[in-house]
Amino acid sequence: MINHTSLEDFYKRNSVALPDRIAREIGHFNIFETEKLFNKSDHTRVMPYSRRAYYKISWLRGTSRVEYADKVIDVKGNALLFATPRIPYNWVPENSDQTGMFCIFTADFFWSAKSGVLLDELPVFQPRYTPVFELSDEEVTEIEYIFRKMHKEMESDYKFKYDLLRTLVMELIHYGQKLQPILAISQTQNASERISSLFVELLERQFPLDSIHQRLMLRSAKDYADRLAVHVNHLNKVLKEATGTTTKQIINHRICQEAKIMLKHTDWNVQEIAYVLGFDDAAQFSNFFKKQTSFSPSSFRLEAVD
Structure with a gap:
């Protein structure tokens, strides 16, 4: 089933405080390590996701599957997933060995910066595409570097860190758009x-x-x-x-x-x-x-x- 949590519910359900310094920003961005939120004793639990509240980019590491309305995508190792509020999906872990990272952000995190970026117009967020991309070992190294850099910047006091974070998110988006999607297996x-x-x-x-x-x-x-x-x-x-x-x-x-x-x-x-x-x-x-x-x-x- 689709989870309909708001941003506030997302933080509450995962026992993570909604940082005031982020809440006061125009728009919203945050980044997480999957392993720290994932309940290994209940690996059948679907990762919370809200179509209304935010976009999400996930580096998936582990055996899992991504379910859309008319297709299922099996993830056997490392993959990059792009999720939009417009399209419902379920992420279903197949075992307790789930690591990786993901970031969540709202549309106005970009638009408020007067960047002119309309997320729904980008290919990875279009309904006709299957936005799950398998990663080679070399690609994993590059993707992990971007996520780790975002995580480090979130902890910094750099005055323009949100501008830098927008740039890093766009780097992930462009990286994904150059990859070929994993074949969606019809179920x-x-x-x-x-x-x-x-x-x-x-x-x-x-x-x-x-x-x-x-x-x-x-x-x-x-x-x-x-x-x-x-x-x-x-x-x-x-x-x-x-x-x-x-x-x-x-x-x-x-x-x-x-x-x-x-x-x-x-x-x-x-x-x-x-x-x-x-x-x-x-x-x-x-x-x-x-x-x-x-x-x-x-x-x-x-x-x-x-």
Whole structure:
């Protein structure tokens, strides 16, 4: 399952204090040694990761596997993994011998520096790529040097250390982009189950919407397919086989459920509810709601009150 921890939850779960000196910076960066956080007595535990909170670059050393919605990548020795908030994955250790290092950072760690770097536009963070790169012994030496240098800089009092850390992260990114990805092995038997599970979880994570300043961002089958890094036709096929209904029907049903909650339990007007749920205007939302329930939003609200 995907872990949805925030940065604060990540530190708490791993019994690591959130350093004030980092929290006060615009953006966030930190680096860790896997062995110091990894529980050797429970090597089946998945390393915490949050799609919402941060990016992650990991030097993996040990036998493990990386699971995406429709593929599994086996790591037998050393590998470099790039993780983006846009694509869910699980890292699953196969034994207790897990070392290496990883760094986590937010998008504004770069953007706040006025570097002009948009992380999601870089190849290693694109949904169509498999960002797990096998490392030779020579490459491991080079990658370890970069991670160790970042770790050393984090402990320094150098005035411009965060500028240097950004440069080192970009060096890792460019290094990875020159490598060939490990072949992703299709796991047909379990892929459909993972896709269905991840889709439902991603759908549920869009809710609740607690403020009229929020807005539902994922509304179409393609929106979800892009986030899951699968083709929209494949997503439709998997969900149809699993549930007997289409992706669009599932999404619409969930949006309608949320609309009913808002009409019944908030004092938001129809225009506000329409906006929050991602509709262009109140008329479009009213037509949608009536098609789903046979009631107009206003008449449903009156029935709920009665």
